[in-house]
Amino acid sequence: MKMELQDLCMTYPGGKQALQHLNLSLESPSLIGLLGPNGAGKSTLMKLLTAALLPTGGSILADGQPLIKTERQLKSRLGYLPQDFGLFDELTAAQFLDYMAALKGLRSPGKAVREVLKAVSLEEKAKSKIRTLSGGQRQRVGIAQALLGEPSFLVFDEPTVGLDPEERIHFRSLFSRMAQDRLVLLSTHIIEDVQAVCGRLIVLNQGRVLFSGTPEELIQAAAGHVGAFWEKDAAWEQGLHITARVNTSHGVRCRAVADRLPAYAREEEPSLEDAYLYLISRGAAL
């Protein structure tokens, strides 16, 4: 599966430019993390990739064919978990998945439903009405429906919201396994999730691509730009972005990113989160 974005633009009817001239190539097998602050254009990009929206400029090619012409084929190979979704409350989890399996045209929906229920650890809730499930369990049903039919292109928008830490770890490894032979696009605010499993990161801000590369490349790019200092020593120079403040017995210890670290700051080894925040604070591609 290969998705190519060529000079992709999206402007909403109100005039808001959600995406501007994106050029990207997404190819399987890979697990791609999509990062960016709120309003960066991540959800718009996902909607465009799933044919829920049509671009106002540029094009998307799916395996070399314009997406709009191969929409039906794309949908048959697509697993999509949007950020804000609902379920039919009157159905059981298994019935809902069976329903979605049939919508996707699966030939043996029963087997597929059992497999995805197992994958999201919901076997014991298979016959429970969806209205009785907790928020995390509903989220897992959402993930399960995206996995139905072993789609070759998986798009997850904030999939681990509402899941406890143990479940998050479970799903991270699941996504990682999935990405061994598929194209998986994972949008999240939780840097930890992408750091652990994503082989490639795309950072969007204000509708533009700020970074596209491996997590290591992003971290490397932030080297020398992350420092720590005592708050009492700080002079609060311009261009210094505090990323963390920790109260200690000696006072408040600050962690910050900047193009040029001040002298009172001691350089630190950047984490992915530091690197991401550095990138966003710069507001321009590295």
Place this chain on the structure above:
Amino acid sequence: MKTIRLFRLELRRLLQSRLTWLAAGLTALSPALGLSLYKTADASTMLSMYLANPAIAGGAAGGILFGLLTIFELDRASRSRVDVLLDAAVSPLCMALQRLMALFAGAFFTLGLTMLLWLPVSWRLIGAVFGAADYLLAYLLLMGLALPLGILSSAAAYQFTRRADLSLILFAAFAALSLTVWADNWQLCWLNPCVWALSDDFSNFRIFRSVAYMRLTWLAALFGIWILSWLCIRQYGKGILGSLRRSARRACRPAAALLLLAVSGTAYAAQPFVDRSNLDETAMSFYEMPYAEGIVCTGRSAWVFPDVKAGSLSGRAAYEFQNTSGQDWEAAFGVTPGYAITKVQVNGEKVPFSVSDYQEYNEAMLRVSIPAGEQVELTMEYAGFPKENRMMSTMQGRAEISGAYLCLENAALSPRLLNVLPDENGYPAAVEITLPASMLVIPFGSSDARVTVEHEDGTRTWRYEENGTGGILYAGDYVREEIEADGFTIEFYYGRRHQAVMEAAGAADAVKAVVEYCTEHYGRLSFGSGGKLKLIQSRVSGGGYATDGASLLDEADFTAANLSNTDKGAGAGEVMIHELVHQWWGLGNMFDVPEPDSPWSAEGLTVYTTYRIAKELYGEAYAQEHYVDQWQQAVDDYYLNFYVRNPEYLEMLPEEKQLEITGSLTYVRQYCEMPLKILKAEALAGGEEAMDQILKGLFNREIDPMNPYLTYQDFLDACGLTKEDLSLA
């Protein structure tokens, strides 16, 4: 294959919703409204009361309930945000189609459930005249098709607006239009079809066809609108117009919508059931045509071939004229709208003709130019589906042509001559009609029809002769009984389906008793001819009429429910007597329309005469107990009635309640108070014999054609009494 799977899936999901079952359950129960609250068919046949009304009520309620369910179901996906998952799997257009199909399936499942549920109830209520075909057609057409119309209209409203609240308002307004403003327009009342009566004893195909036509017209219109709304389903984040532009790229989609709308519009404009007769009831231009000078009609013939399956008719008519004017002239005929004149010849040569657009009293005018010539034979061929008078558009069904019944009146039988005088023999006419062997032909008049040819295809040709420009012919699956009474031969014709009811009510005995009693006490019916009278039970028509040698009995007067009405007689046989007495009091003598609170009507003398016959048949004690005591009890209660004593409170009630109470009080006044007054008049006038003489005098009085009604004052004058003399208070 995938479509079928998706449909089954959507249906299964729909059936798992509690709201679906609530809508289905309420719909299945809603025919009960037709037995109590919502009774639009006001005829008193069993099928009107216990089949048409429940089915229409079920359709109205079901249409609304399924409309509401549709809005809820369509809104649910977006309300619960499950649509984002569904749209990622299949196109929202495909999903909307599946939902529509599932809702249709749910509606038809509900219809099936309703029919099963109500089958034993209807069967029990309707009794001997229950028919499976009537039941099936009534529920399919009067109820069933309302459900998809409700679904389509509400789905279209939602797909256009994408807002549940706005859709509810639009759907409610659309339904309300049908139930109010459009209720008397047979083509527009999509939810509550205009069905005033269903026949128990004969067929109902004409009215069923009319309802089916109305419903299919709406179905085409609403399907067209639904497709347009379907094309407006929001996709790709676009608005209504953007989505429409996108979805309409496949030209076949908008083309299908426009085609359906065009079909519907054409069907509406070119409906074949009702004519365009002048609504001015005083217009008499066809009857006031001047006669052609020097021309007489010396005879006419008609060969008529009804197609009982199609409900249509074809025929050939021939007219013989004698022209002494020596000039060309123009013959005018009344033609039933709906019939096409296909060929007109004079002495074997084609001649020009025209049929007017103007129509009056269910006739259009055919004009034929006839060249000068002393002996002229004019022949014409005509065929078509007869239209009914638009003034009676809410009471369709009279022009029934089926294998069980037909009534062809005047121009519906053959074109009616308008502007030529008869010769000294009148308009001698010979009519031949070919019908299925099961049908008995009954000319409405003194002539008799006889079979001339038995065809191999199971049809028979009947021939009869009469005299006149028009004529009425009844035919159907009739039972014929010949009853001798007081030197009079009564040919009594009633529908075979009604045989059990008629026999149980002792119809033949009742006819004999009534004819003997009334003839002896009041005199012979003026329309008896040559010692013979045909009593013909007609399909429900809202009344009867008589001519020389024949009189009509409306089937609504002989239903099992009516025959068990104890206000008219103590038993079915006596109610039968009551209805037959109306031949003397009601048809033989017409009554003026009384004041709203007057007890005077045909019912008073009819009930009184029924009592006298019962007294003669069963003795004084019986008549006292079952008639006089019953009247007295009802009248005593009447005078104690709160609203009778305090009429000012009646005016404060809602109009519907007022009508209900007024109707009930009117009933007591006419059926109980008046007979008691007549009984009192009898005592004051000198006894039964004196009253018989008075009534005989009234029955045989010279009637003023301009005011032929027997009034209460006539009665009082004949008795030599005043209103006050007959006060019961």
